[in-house]
Amino acid sequence: MIITTTWKHNFTNYDNLKAVNQAQFQHLKIFQPLATKKIRFQLNNLYDETPLVISHMEIYDQASHKVSVTLDNKSSFQIEPRLLQWSDWIDIDLPSNTFLSVDITSPKVEIHSVGLTISNDLVKTKINHPQMPKYFFGISAIQVQTEQTYEKIAFFGDSLTNQGNFSAPLSKDLEQNFHIMTGNFGISGNRLLHQGNSTSQWSTSFGEAGFTRFDHMLANFQPNIVIFMEGINDLLHPGTGTPISELPTSQAVITAIHLLKAKCKKHDATFVPMTITPAYGNMNDGVPGWNEKKNNYA
Template sequence: MNPQKEEIIMIKTTTWKHNFSNYDNLDHINANGHQHLEIFQPFESKKIRLQLNNLYGETPLVIDSLEIYTNSKKKVSVTKDGKKSFAVESRLVEWSDWIDFNLPADSYLSVDIVSPTKAIHTLGLTISNDLIRTENSDPKETKYFFGISEIQVKTEHAHKRIALFGDSLTNQGNYAAPLSIDLEKEFHCVTANYGISGNRLLHPGHSTSQWSTSFGEAGFTRFDHMIAEYQPNIVIFMEGVNDLLHPGTGAPINELPTVNALVKAVHALKKKCKKHGITFVPMTITPAYGNINGGVFAWSEEKEKIRLAVNHELLKMPHIIDIADFVSNDDKLKPEFDYGDHVHLSNEGGKQVAKFVEEQLIRKRMV
């Protein structure tokens, strides 16, 4: 008799995930009722499903149609509960049905959404066009997108999961997106972007800024949600600059943290990771000298002293990546890394940072 063929057990794998936030000050995102996205997918698969996100919506997100396709241009309808038209109720995150779909490896999945819902505030944000492409391809403009916050496929093998956790320097993708693509293509890892623009480690969104609601809950507490939800093997952590920038420029000045408070918080995150067998990779806080926030100078000598002192302590931690030293000179962002506001990374600068971080991960034998 021929030996019985072993049944292949397929593993549910997240191939793309992007943190959404509450942009309640934006009302024009779906002005034309249609959205086109292209999202990089590293693995071949025959089964796929999409996460449908209306977490901050006050009304249902109505989907008239949701179609996916790749280079073949053969469109396949994505359904929920067997229906091609459906609604995602307010305050919910739901999953589509599993869809039979021939997904090639290293391809961009096109996603077309037709929706009559105009006031959509549950949004993702990107500047980089590397990992997720919107209809606006301008590399310097902020792009918002709705509806889809995660993609899962079924694969034969498990893959190392890497979470990129931080603020806008992570969320915007100028370093995170090219790093993710390299890690996925070269090392067969999967990544998730847990950055939130304006996020602080120690405080939730608490500001006179029109963007305050989108700043989200404090990084210290949402870190727990990330661990439970994504169960990463590695966390690359890059946060702290907003804890220094925001006080006095919308947030109360008495929320400016001490060196000890920031350092203790980062060490506490490391302990949380150790408890779950996760490798914690912190990065030093990059400079923000010259930044203007809300019409006032956001940086000061006191803030710079705190940043340098915090970095001095962080450099004692295992797995630390000294990103601040790589991108700065005389405690300022080098011009080639500066997006123009003296805080954020430029498109080309972000790619250099991605290569630097990747080299550090290789050198530390994490990938």
């Protein structure tokens, strides 16, 4: 059998969120493009200093046949701080192109290792408003056992990728109609050349610099294609809560993107860079993110 990743969503450190799991229960629906009889879950506690205690976790499909998820053959378990762990392989008869329901019961209310989406195309929470942020914890990837290999596309970038308004419907189309698996490696607020460094309450969640975390993505996900869209926050953040000294030149950004292309070539992956979006008129914490001084410097 071949192990295939059917869903991957980047987590980051939302240390400013104090009650992600206020109900001590989370219900998710995650799109699964492939039929399988074996499935496992990546359990994520990378950014917390205390264990993620999971009292019970179960999965079920549209037929509502519920199956417990275990770790080391235990239905109640915990993920130690700063770690990722894979659950045991779980037996389930899962059809293709369906939403898998996942229920997690946990007494832990304050959780910082969290994923974010706005789109409802790939992952659904109890909040279904199409423009409202949805935060979720616990599961950052799903793998199944298959009889063949599938091409993989990584979407890498900032909030425009992370929140899924373009990447999620495209991913679903690629998975459902072309049997190409995808992974979302976007982080809202992420910059290409610097880690999060801002007076904003969201600063920690902006994450590691894209240029360095790109290596982790290539090594771990091993994509065939990388769709890359990042760099706008490198221009907008300096001077709006981030030191203006961190404003890069246009040549620095261009050079970094060319180096990422070279990294992809070493991994036999095709690099597809997308245009940096327009910056004029952007407001960041009430301060204009772009001005003539920045324009002249860049």
